[in-house]
Every structure is written in C-alpha cells, then in structure tokens.
Amino acid sequence: MASSAGLSLCGQALVVRGGSRFLATTTASSTAGKKPQENTGEDGQLLEKGSDTILASTFSKSGSYFALTDDSKRLILFRTKPWQCLSVRTVVRRCTALTFTASEEKVLVADKSGDVYSFSVLEPHECGKLELGHLSMLLDVAVSPDDRYVLTADRDEKIRVSWAVAPHNIEAFCLGHTEFVSRIFVVPDHPELLVSSSGDCTLRLWEYRRGRELHCCHLTRLQEPAGPWSDQRFAASRITYWSRDSCVALLCDCVPVVYIFQLDAPGRQLVHKQQLSFQHRVWDVAFEESRGLWVLQDCREAPLLLYVPEDGRWQAAPENAAVKKVSAHLHRNWAMLEGSAGVNDGFSSLYKATFDNMATYLKKKEERLQQQLQKKRHKSPPPGPNGQAKKVKSGEGSQSGSS
Numbered sequence: 001m002a003s004s005a006g007l008s009l010c011g012q013a014l015v016v017r018g019g020s021r022f023l024a025t026t027t028a029s030s031t032a033g034k035k036p037q038e039n040t041g042e043d044g045q046l047l048e049k050g051s052d053t054i055l056a057s058t059f060s061k062s063g064s065y066f067a068l069t070d071d072s073k074r075l076i077l078f079r080t081k082p083w084q085c086l087s088v089r090t091v092v093r094r095c096t097a098l099t100f101t102a103s104e105e106k107v108l109v110a111d112k113s114g115d116v117y118s119f120s121v122l123e124p125h126e127c128g129k130l131e132l133g134h135l136s137m138l139l140d141v142a143v144s145p146d147d148r149y150v151l152t153a154d155r156d157e158k159i160r161v162s163w164a165v166a167p168h169n170i171e172a173f174c175l176g177h178t179e180f181v182s183r184i185f186v187v188p189d190h191p192e193l194l195v196s197s198s199g200d201c202t203l204r205l206w207e208y209r210r211g212r213e214l215h216c217c218h219l220t221r222l223q224e225p226a227g228p229w230s231d232q233r234f235a236a237s238r239i240t241y242w243s244r245d246s247c248v249a250l251l252c253d254c255v256p257v258v259y260i261f262q263l264d265a266p267g268r269q270l271v272h273k274q275q276l277s278f279q280h281r282v283w284d285v286a287f288e289e290s291r292g293l294w295v296l297q298d299c300r301e302a303p304l305l306l307y308v309p310e311d312g313r314w315q316a317a318p319e320n321a322a323v324k325k326v327s328a329h330l331h332r333n334w335a336m337l338e339g340s341a342g343v344n345d346g347f348s349s350l351y352k353a354t355f356d357n358m359a360t361y362l363k364k365k366e367e368r369l370q371q372q373l374q375k376k377r378h379k380s381p382p383p384g385p386n387g388q389a390k391k392v393k394s395g396e397g398s399q400s401g402s403s
Contacts, residue, residue, distance in 0.1 A: 004283050004284075005017060005018040005283040005284065005296060005298075005337050006018075006054070006056075006057060006283065006284045006296075007283070007284035007285065007286045007294060007296040008057055008058060008059055008066070008286065009059075009286040009287070009288050009294060010059035010060075010061075010062075010063035011063045011288075011289075012026045012027045012028045012288070012290070013026055013059065013063045013066075013080060014026060014027055014288075014294070014326060015057065015059075015066065016296060016304075016330060016337075017054045017057055017068070018054075018336040018337035018338075019052075019053055019054070019336050019337075020051065020052035020053055020054060020070065021054075021333075021336040022054065022057070022068070022336075023329060023330065023333050023336065024066075024080075024083060025326055025329055027288060027291065027322040027325075027326065028322075051071055051072075052070050052071070052072050053070060053071045054068050054069070054070050055068075055069050055070055055071055055094065055095055055096070056068065056069050056095055056096065056097050056098050057069075057098075058098055058099055058100065059080075059100075060100040060104045060121075061100065061102055061104060062104065063080060063081075064079065064080055064081060064104065065077065065078065065079060065080065065100065065104060065121060066078040066080050067098060067100070067107050068098075069091060069094075069095040069098060069109065071094055073090055073091050073092075073093070073094060074088055074089070074090065074091065075087075075088075075089045075090075075091050075095070075098075075107065075109060075119055075128075076088050076089075077089075077107065077119075077121065077124050086124040087124035087125050089119060089124075089125070089127070089128065091109055091111065091117065091128065092111065092113075092115070092117070092128075093111035093112050093113045093115070094111060094112055095109050095110065095111050095112075096110050096111060096112055096137065096138055096139055096140070097109075097110045097138065097139065097140045097141050098110065098141065099141055099142055099143060100121070101143050101147050101164075102143060102144075102145055102146065102147045103147055104121055105120065105121055105122055106118045106119065106120060106121060107119045107121060108131070108141050108143065108150065109128070109141075110138035110139075110140065110141040110152060111138065112137050112138075113133075113137070114133050114134035114135060114136055114137055114138050114154065115130060115132070115133045115134075115138070116130075116131045116132050116133070116138065116141055116150065116152060116167075117129060117130055117131060118131050131150065131167045132150065132152070132162055132167035132168070134152060134154045134156075134158075134160070135156070136154045136155045136156040137154060137155040137350075138152055138153065138154050138155075139153050139154060139155060139180060139181060139182055139183070139350075140152070140153040140181070140182065140183050140184045141153075141184075142184050142185065142186050142194075143164065143186070144164075144186055144191055145186065145188055145191040146191065147164055148163070148164055148165075149161050149162065149163065149164060149171060149208075149209070150162045150163075150164050150167060151184055151186065151194065151208065153181035153182070153183070153184045153196065154180070154181065155180040155181075155350055156180070157175070157177045157178060157179060157180065157181060157198070158173055158174075158175065158181065159173065159174035159175075159177075159181055159184060159194070159196055159206070159208070160173055160174075161173070161174070161208050161209060161211070171209055172208065172209055172210060172211035173211050174194065174196065174206045174208055174211050174213070175211065176204060176213045176216070177196070177198040177200055177202065177204070178198070178200040179198050179199030179200040179233075179235070179350075179351065179352075180198060180199045180235070180347075180350045180351075181196055181197070181198050182197050182198060182199060182235035182236050182237065182253075182347060183196065183197045183235075183236045183237070183238065183239045184196045184239075185239040185240075185241060185248075186208075187241060187263065187265075188241070188243060189243050189246075190263070190265045192207055192208070192209065193205060193206065193207065193208070193214075193263075193265065194206040194207075194208040195239055195241075195248060195263075195270070197235060197236030197239060197250065197252075198235060198236075199233060199234075199235040199347060199350060199351055200233075201218060201219045201220050201233060201234060201235075202216050202217060202218055202219065203216075203217045203219060203236070203250060203259075203261070203270060204216045204217070205263075205268065205269065205270050207268075214268040214269065215268060215269040215270055217261070217270055217272065219234075219250075219252065219259065222259065222272055222275065232254075232255075233348075233351065234252045234253050234254060234255050234347070235252065235253050235347045235350075236250050236251065236252050236253070237251055237252065237253045237284075237347070238250070238251040238284055238285055238286075240285055240286050240287050240293075241263075241287065242287040242289065242292075242293070243289065244289060245262070245309065246262055246263040246264075246265065247260060247261070247262055247263075247273075247287070248260070248261040248262070248263055248270060249261075249285050249287065249293055251282055251284065251285045253347045253348075254281075254348075256277060256278045256279070256280070256281060256282055257275050257276065257277050257278070258275070258276040258278075258282065258285055258293075258295065259272065259274075259275055260272075260273045260274040260275070260276065260314060261273060274313060274314055276295075276307065276314060278295070278297055279299075280297045280298045280299040281297065281298040282295055282296070282297050282298075283296045283297060283298060283337075284296045291306060291308065291320075291322065292306055292307050292308035292309065292314070292317070293306070293307040293308075293314065294306055295307065298337075300331060300334050301331075302318075302327065303327055303330040303331065303334070303337070304323055304326050304327045304330060305318070305323070306320050306322070306323045
C-alpha cells in the first residue's frame, strides 16, 4: 500500500512525514530533524532498494524514542532527546504498522505477510524476533497498557488478542466486522476497552479480553449533509484519543471529514458529537493533550490546523502562535509533502471481490439444458401417420424391389 503524509504527536514533540523525509519539531520551541540517507542495514550489507517512502511511524509512550519503517524494508530507530539515529535494521517484509511496548523495551512491527516481529530498543542492533503470525495481511498492531496482550488486526475481518509472553496462546478473538479491520486502538485510561474501524464503514467498541462487542456505530448514517462520497465504501486511516475529555477522533480514507465521538465508558458506548468538514484532503490527525486536535491537510498555505473545544464545539484556532510557527516550517519544506497529494492509503484495494456463484451456475445449467433439447430435436425423425416415428429396417427396400 502506498503511504500518504502522516502526523505523529507525543507531548509537545511533533513529526510530519511525507515521502522519504520527515520534519521533527515541537509546538513549544523549534528543532528539526531529517531522515538519514544511508542505505545499509546493521550488518553493513546493501538493502533491497525501494523508493525510501516512509510507510509507518510512531513515538514511544514517553516520547523518548521514535521509529519508522520504509519500503526499502528498513526499521529506523531514533532517540529524540536529543534527536539521534540509534540503528537501521532490516525487516523481512514491507511493514504495515508498528508500535512500542508500554515499557519501551521493544518495537513491534506488523508486515504484509501477516507476521509480527519484535525489535529490542535497549539493544538497538539486535535482529528481530518472530512473535506471532496470521494467515492474512496485518493492517494494525497494538499492545495493552500493561504489556500483557498484543492485539492484531487483519484483512480477514479478525482482531486477535494474544498473550505477550506467549503469543501462541490466544486470549480471545473480536469478531463482528464484515470487511478488513483497518485500525485498532486500546483506550489508555480505560485499558479494558478497544476501539476498531473497518472497511465495512463501522466504528466498534469492544471489551477485548472477552471478545465482546459493546457498541457499533455505522458511519454512513452520520453524514451531514450527504456528500459526494456518501455512496462510497471507506475505512478509517486514523483513530486518535484525547483523555482530557474522553474524545475519539476518526479520520477516514479519502473522505474530507473528521468524526468526533465521546467515549461513554460507564455506558459502554461511543456518542457521536460533531463532524469537522474540510475543503482539502486531510492526510492525518492527532491530539495534543495540552491544546487540542491537530489536522494535517493538503494545502500549502495552511498545511496545519488546530481545533480546540469552545462551548461544547470544536472550533479552528487559526491565530494560535504554535500553528503559525509549525505551518511556517512546513511551508518552507513543502516539497516533501507534494508527492503525497495524489497518493491514497490503498484501502480500496483490500476489499474482496464477491461473486454470485449460484446465479452463474443456474444460467449455465439452463444453457446446457437448451443445448441438449436442441440436439434431441435435430436427431429425431419426423413422426408417422399414427404419431410414431417410422423404423426402416436395413435391406427392406431391396427385398420389395425384387418381388
């Protein structure tokens, strides 16, 4: 899958990625970093050459580490205080998602073949270790806040909950989605709850250890007003959470709308609160606990927007000093984002083709019956005077002629 521009936030550390580069800064004081250009792994061997496009990236829980993977099959680990590249390691397959464990001792990497590998953070040059595998492509991976469980989402509508210490032991499956599961998110201040999204246009809330679905929201029923995308299938490309007000923001693939929900944990449901509509394509969204919701969009003049809650509604804050500063950085480095303008996240290719086999079978059966009937009519001689076909014996004509 191709990757569009992305946004990562942890505390006041902010990273915007596009193509093969990223810009690291803060919403407080400006620092910047750039992806290193070396193309060798930890063993010094030349890696398989791709376009170096960044496929996924994430911060650790404290923000002390930052990791990314690219289409040259590299996992690159950084220390952020100060910014320093710790290692460049080779992965077996191109990766689809990655996450740090809560202890920040490992990075878990999910790939297109359905496997999850763990890479040590404390020993940044160690090779990866295979932890678990699915029979289909993995699209997301998450860990519980206590590091007891690894959660994986795949193309075959499944969410698996595995024990971290023994991943072959499966605690539960969360089953209910009817299309691929695009994103999963464990709620940090309600660690028993999981939020998931899918190509079936639903957002679901789970008690994941029991595999129990608590609430299902159909996104197509929330569109106000109906847009040109209302008859399209879409999946969430980002789920982000704001613990300050238990808000969940959902960004969907190729839809210029951000859905805002409030998590009602006691009621075990997600309550739809608002939709934020945009004139430009939205690449990514992320919450900053101290400010609000950051929105990265395909607009050179205003690449970053900040939304803050006012009187119960989320409103844009264009005059915010942090917005102006970070937008100025992106404006000067717009070249790294230009290549993402026409790139989709590729979820549309994950829908499985469906065929009406019974209708095809019945049609072919009818054609065979008609063909057999026509052959019988062609071979049968015309009926005699008593309604029965005449049977002419061989030699009968010659005997009557000789008498």
